[in-house]
Amino acid sequence: MNEKHRFQGGVMRPFRVANILHENESTHTLLLSGRLPKAKAGQFVMAWLPEVGEKPFSIHAKIPLALTICDVGPVSHAMVSLQVQDRVWIRGPLGNGFELKGSKHLLVGGGYGAAPLSFLAQEVFRQGGQALVCLGAKTKADLILVERLKRQGRELRVATEDGSEGRQGLVTELVGEAIDAFQPDCLYACGPTGMLLALADLCKQRSLPAQLSFEALMRCGVGLCGSCELPEDLCLQLGLPGGWLVCHDGPVAMIG
Amino acid sequence: MEASLAVDFLGIQMKNPLVLASGILGTSASIMERCAREGAGAVTSKSASPEPRAGHANPVTLAWNGGVINAIGLTNPGCREEVLLLRETHERLKALGVPLFASLFAPTIEAFGEVVRIIAEAEPDLIEINISCPNVGSEFGTPFSATAKSAAEVTAVVRKAVSLPISIKLAPNVPEIGRIARAVVEAGADAITAINTVPAMLIDAYAGKPVLKNATGGLSGAAIKPVALKAVWEIAQMVSVPIIGTGGIRCGLDAAEMIMAGATLVGVGSAVALEGPAVFSRINTELEAFMLQEAYPDLASMRGKALPQNE
Ligand SMILES: Cc1cc2nc3c(=O)[nH]c(=O)nc-3n(C[C@H](O)[C@H](O)[C@H](O)COP(=O)(O)OP(=O)(O)OC[C@H]3O[C@@H](n4cnc5c(N)ncnc54)[C@H](O)[C@@H]3O)c2cc1C
Ligand SMILES: Cc1cc2nc3c(=O)[nH]c(=O)nc-3n(C[C@H](O)[C@H](O)[C@H](O)COP(=O)(O)O)c2cc1C
Ligand code: FES
Numbered sequence: 178m179n180e181k182h183r184f185q186g187g188v189m190r191p192f193r194v195a196n197i198l199h200e201n202e203s204t205h206t207l208l209l210s211g212r213l214p215k216a217k218a219g220q221f222v223m224a225w226l227p228e229v230g231e232k233p234f235s236i237h238a239k240i241p242l243a244l245t246i247c248d249v250g251p252v253s254h255a256m257v258s259l260q261v262q263d264r265v266w267i268r269g270p271l272g273n274g275f276e277l278k279g280s281k282h283l284l285v286g287g288g289y290g291a292a293p294l295s296f297l298a299q300e301v302f303r304q305g306g307q308a309l310v311c312l313g314a315k316t317k318a319d320l321i322l323v324e325r326l327k328r329q330g331r332e333l334r335v336a337t338e339d340g341s342e343g344r345q346g347l348v349t350e351l352v353g354e355a356i357d358a359f360q361p362d363c364l365y366a367c368g369p370t371g372m373l374l375a376l377a378d379l380c381k382q383r384s385l386p387a388q389l390s391f392e393a394l395m396r397c398g399v400g401l402c403g404s405c406e407l408p409e410d411l412c413l414q415l416g417l418p419g420g421w422l423v424c425h426d427g428p429v430a431m432i433g
Numbered sequence: 434m435e436a437s438l439a440v441d442f443l444g445i446q447m448k449n450p451l452v453l454a455s456g457i458l459g460t461s462a463s464i465m466e467r468c469a470r471e472g473a474g475a476v477t478s479k480s481a482s483p484e485p486r487a488g489h490a491n492p493v494t495l496a497w498n499g500g501v502i503n504a505i506g507l508t509n510p511g512c513r514e515e516v517l518l519l520r521e522t523h524e525r526l527k528a529l530g531v532p533l534f535a536s537l538f539a540p541t542i543e544a545f546g547e548v549v550r551i552i553a554e555a556e557p558d559l560i561e562i563n564i565s566c567p568n569v570g571s572e573f574g575t576p577f578s579a580t581a582k583s584a585a586e587v588t589a590v591v592r593k594a595v596s597l598p599i600s601i602k603l604a605p606n607v608p609e610i611g612r613i614a615r616a617v618v619e620a621g622a623d624a625i626t627a628i629n630t631v632p633a634m635l636i637d638a639y640a641g642k643p644v645l646k647n648a649t650g651g652l653s654g655a656a657i658k659p660v661a662l663k664a665v666w667e668i669a670q671m672v673s674v675p676i677i678g679t680g681g682i683r684c685g686l687d688a689a690e691m692i693m694a695g696a697t698l699v700g701v702g703s704a705v706a707l708e709g710p711a712v713f714s715r716i717n718t719e720l721e722a723f724m725l726q727e728a729y730p731d732l733a734s735m736r737g738k739a740l741p742q743n744e
Contacts, residue, residue, distance in 0.1 A: 187497040191639040223492075227640040231491035264639065268495070397494035399706045402505055403460030403479070412463070420458075420467030425709050 189225050189266035194259050195241060200321040203248040204289060205257045209265065212240040218297035219274030219367075219390055219429040223398045225266040229255045233395045233424075235293040235367065236270060245292035245321065271398050272428050275388050277304060279362020284310045285352055285376060287368025291322045293390065297365055298331050308332065309359045313348025313372070317341035349375045356383055363388065370411075377415055377432055387432040389415075393423040400425030436724035437731045438717060440474070442675055442698055443598045443623055445532050445558050449474035449717050450692065450732055454679050454702030455536035455561060455602070456480060456505065458710070462522040468705075469531040472713030475698065476526060477534040480507055480563040481515035483548050489568070489647045495635065500654030500681070501703040502633055504568040504647035512537065512551045519555035532558035536602070538566060540573045542583075546590040553595040560597055561677075562587060565604035565629035567651045578604040578629070581616035592621030600624035600677060603664070605631050605657070610664045611671035618672045626677040626700065627664045631657050654703035657681045662694045669695025669740055683707070685719020692732055693739040 192209040200206055213222070216239040224244065225231040232252040237243040246256045259265060275297050282301050286294045291312050301308040313336045314320045320342060326333050335343030336351045344351055349372065356364070356379070366376050367390035380387040393405035405423040407430075412421050415432055438449040452475045453459060453468045459479040468476050488508030495502050509515060515535075523533045535557035539545040545562065552560060564587050565578035577583040588601055601617040603610055605628040614625050630651025635644040643649070661680025668676055678696025682688055683704040691699045704712045729735045737743055 188495050188635065189492075189637065189644070191637070225492055225644075227637070227642045230646070266637065266640065396488075396491060396505070396508075397496070397503070397706075399494065399496045400709055401457050401494055401496070401501065401503070401703070401706045402508070403458045403464055404508070406461055406464055409461075409463045418467065419463035420461070420465075420710075422458075422464075422709070 187268060189223070189268040191264050191266050192242065194261050194263050194265065197261060200245060201318055203257070204245060204321050206237055206243055206245045207256070207259060207265070209242040209244070209267070211242055213242050213270050214239060216270040217274035218293050218300050219388070220270040220272050221428060222267045222269030222271065223395070224256065226252065226255050227266070233398060235390070236296060237292045238296055242267065245289055247289040268398070272424055273426065275365050275429050277301060277306065278386060280306045281359065281361045282306055282308045283352070283355055283359060283361035283364045284308055285348060285364060285366040285368070286310070286312045287348055287372040288314055288319060289321060290366070290368030290390070293367050294365070295322050295326060295329070298326065298329065309334070309355055309361065311336070311348055311351045311355055313337070313351070313368070315339065348372065349379065352376060353379055356385060361385065366390065374411070374414065380433060385433065389430050389432060390428045391423050391430060392428070395424055398424045434725065434728065434730070436721050436729060438721055440697065440732050443559070447474040447532065447698070448530065450698045451688070451713050451716055452534065452677055452698050452700045453477055454700040455563060457702040457705050459536070462518060462525055465522045465533070466525045466529070468710045468713065469526050469529045471710035472717050473531065473710070475532045475534055475558070477536050477561055478515070478519060478522065479509055480536040480538045480566065481509045481512045481548070481552060482507060482538055483512055483540070483544050485509065485511035485514070492645055495644065496654070496703070496706045498655070500652055500656035501706060502635055502645065502650045502652050503630065504645045504650030506568055506647060507538065507566060512548045516551060516555045519552070519557055523555060523557060534559040534561050534600070536561040536563050538563040542577070542586050542590055545587050546594045549591045549594050553597055557597065559600055559624070560591070560595065561600045561602055561626055562591055563602045563629070565602050567604065567630055567632040567649070568647060576604055578613065579607060581613045584613050585616040585620040588617040588620035588622050598623040600626045602626040602629055604629050605660050605664050611667040614668040615671045618674050622674065624675045624677060625668055625672065626679060627668055628657070628661045628680045631660055653680065655681050655683060658687060662690060665691060665696050666694040666740065669737055670742070682716070685716050685721070685723050688716055688720045689723050689735060692735050693737065695737045695740055697736065
């Protein structure tokens with residue numbers, strides 16, 4: 178059994194909340210008192226709050242470990258309610274992240290799908306590559322990370338469905354134009370499934386390789402329980418083998 | 434010289450002795466087909482119950498290098514939905530020449546008879562009767578695998594209900610597993626599957642609380658291989674039906690040891706978490722290499738080698 182087959186995940190370890198960034202009304206980024214130096218952009222962790230539950234979250238940054246959490250239900254609500262010095266338990270990094278291909282990278286985020294993209298943008302920056310980021314959300318209030326990415330000097334395009342910020346419409350419309358103008362070597366995306374499928378179509382038409390990060394209901398997080406299997410019709414549509422597991426084979430799917 | 438992994442199990446011809454253990458990825462036709470394509474000799478479905486079950490809340494499973502602990506809580510769509518899933522899976526596996534084993538459990542002895550009749554409609558190659566899940570004790574009480582009497586009673590009921598081959602899945606945490614195995618064989622079991630997970634728990638010192646939402650669960654993986662070997666070794670000395678030896682198998686040498694303890698087939702569960710379904714082809718390759726190196730032409734020449742009667 179080689180190193181590759183050894184667990185990165187293991188049992189959970191306690192971290193403390195060191196700092197909290199308010200991204201928007203319902204989304205907080207928790208900066209934790211510890212690091213996951215081996216983590217790659219696109220990988221995720223399972224975060225546990227005793228008595229509340231355990232859910233997967235994308236890694237926003239590895240040093241220190243940071244998670245960006247949108248309040249939509251019981252676990253995420255408890256996570257955004259944490260105060261500095263509170264504990265959260267983490268196992269991971271888990272899954273397969275993005276792999277930078279070429280030198281010109283188009284990054285696309287829908288909603289809190291932006292979370293892993295600032296991590297990826299940093300990796301692009303470190304490699305000396307060029308990145309263009311396209312973010313979409315329902316309204317200006319739902320956007321996250323826009324200011325931070327701007328401050329980091331990233332080239333950024335924004336679309337909102339109601340036009341309250343940037344272009345009015347879906348982020349996929351921005352992306353079509355961005356592909357033609359920017360001529361990227363690869364597209365990397367994280368967000369709702371509908372957005373990912375639309376992007377897969379766009380990329381197919383233009384013969385552009387894509388790396389799409391999927392979400393699914395996760396229980397074990399390590400490829401044992403089967404609950405995160407991508408539906409077979411989606412696999413077919415995307416050219417993935419049947420029985421594709423978001424936690425083990427993904428969350429990032431390599432398309433084209 | 435050649436080494437053959439082929440095996441005859443109750444008249445079913447299999448390409449190799451590895452079986453996907455119940456409860457690991459046996460939740461859909463596509464995922465079971467994937468395991469078959471990636472080298473499993475047979476595939477077992479997740480245990481189905483009379484009615485649908487959501488299972489326990491997270492955390493349900495933790496995996497580290499020593500093993501896996503789980504309290505999934507027997508999540509399944511219920512036996513009527515399961516029949517449809519099994520039919521579809523069976524079609525796909527037939528095309529690949531891989532048999533389907535269907536696992537089930539029930540809360541009462543009578544209910545076992547009803548569920549097995551429904552599951553038999555899908556005509557799987559074997560029905561595995563799970564009487565040994567340690568994770569639903571608060572709902573169903575002591576597992577039927579705890580005593581020879583209750584284990585034999587369940588066996589007799591399912592034996593009467595169906596004519597398909599049946600294997601009874603036993604728990605390791607009993608004083609004399611060999612005696613329980615003999616009782617279920619006398620009651621009509623065609624095979625024995627051993628072992629299910631070992632009752633266990635994890636506590637987080639910083640939280641001061643059990644980690645699993647269900648508090649307790651079942652231990653599997655590397656940590657339990659010695660427990661599984663002893664169970665199979667004892668059962669093999671008490672019965673002559675084939676054994677599906679399961680527990681902690683991660684590599685070809687582990688599989689060889691399990692066969693030498695007396696197993697005909699070798700179940701693989703937790704090891705899937707380390708590397709996905711690709712684990713099957715790796716274990717097969719390693720097992721074949723070991724047999725070539727040690728001059729075992731086939732599995733039969735290795736089977737039961739470590740038993741006292743073969744010394
Ligand atoms: C690989 C992976 C990475 C993830 N990364 C992140 C991340 O970085 N940040 C983050 O906040 N979440 C992330 N999630 C989602 C997260 O794991 C939970 O699903 C989410 O927090 C809801 O859990 P809950 O227990 O709070 O609510 P639940 O009770 O599970 O959900 C409450 C309700 O909200 C719905 N819902 C779930 N997600 C959303 C959503 N995004 N928008 C609107 N409604 C939703 C559910 O369908 C349900 O109806 C990720 C999921 C996966 C699989
Ligand atoms: C996540 C998980 C779920 C399981 N679910 C079932 C189940 O539904 N029915 C069953 O008979 N055994 C179940 N088991 C037990 C396995 O089939 C197997 O007997 C045990 O894990 C030992 O083998 P291993 O060490 O190779 O995992 C489960 C085990 C795990 C790890
Ligand atoms: S969450 Fe269990 S297999 Fe992916």
